[in-house]
Amino acid sequence: MTNREQLMQELEQAPDDLVEAVLDFLRRVKVLRKNHPLAKFAGILSDSEAEELQRTIAAECRQVDLHEW
Numbered sequence: 001m002t003n004r005e006q007l008m009q010e011l012e013q014a015p016d017d018l019v020e021a022v023l024d025f026l027r028r029v030k031v032l033r034k035n036h037p038l039a040k041f042a043g044i045l046s047d048s049e050a051e052e053l054q055r056t057i058a059a060e061c062r063q064v065d066l067h068e069w
Contacts, residue, residue, distance in 0.1 A: 033039045
């Protein structure tokens with residue numbers, strides 16, 4: 001099941017006040033993303049490219065050499 005399908009299933013079962021809160025949140029995020037200076041870069045990587053980038057960052061950028069200094 002995709003995230004979208006899971007969200008739709010949850011929303012179908014949620015009370016109206018929660019659905020309204022989620023809708024309000026989505027509207028605010030949409031406005032922020034549209035006006036954010038980095039918004040033009042959203043979605044430019046495929047899922048496989050993003051996963052590879054995450055693996056590379058985890059393997060190479062999050063390592064601390066305590067004896068370096």
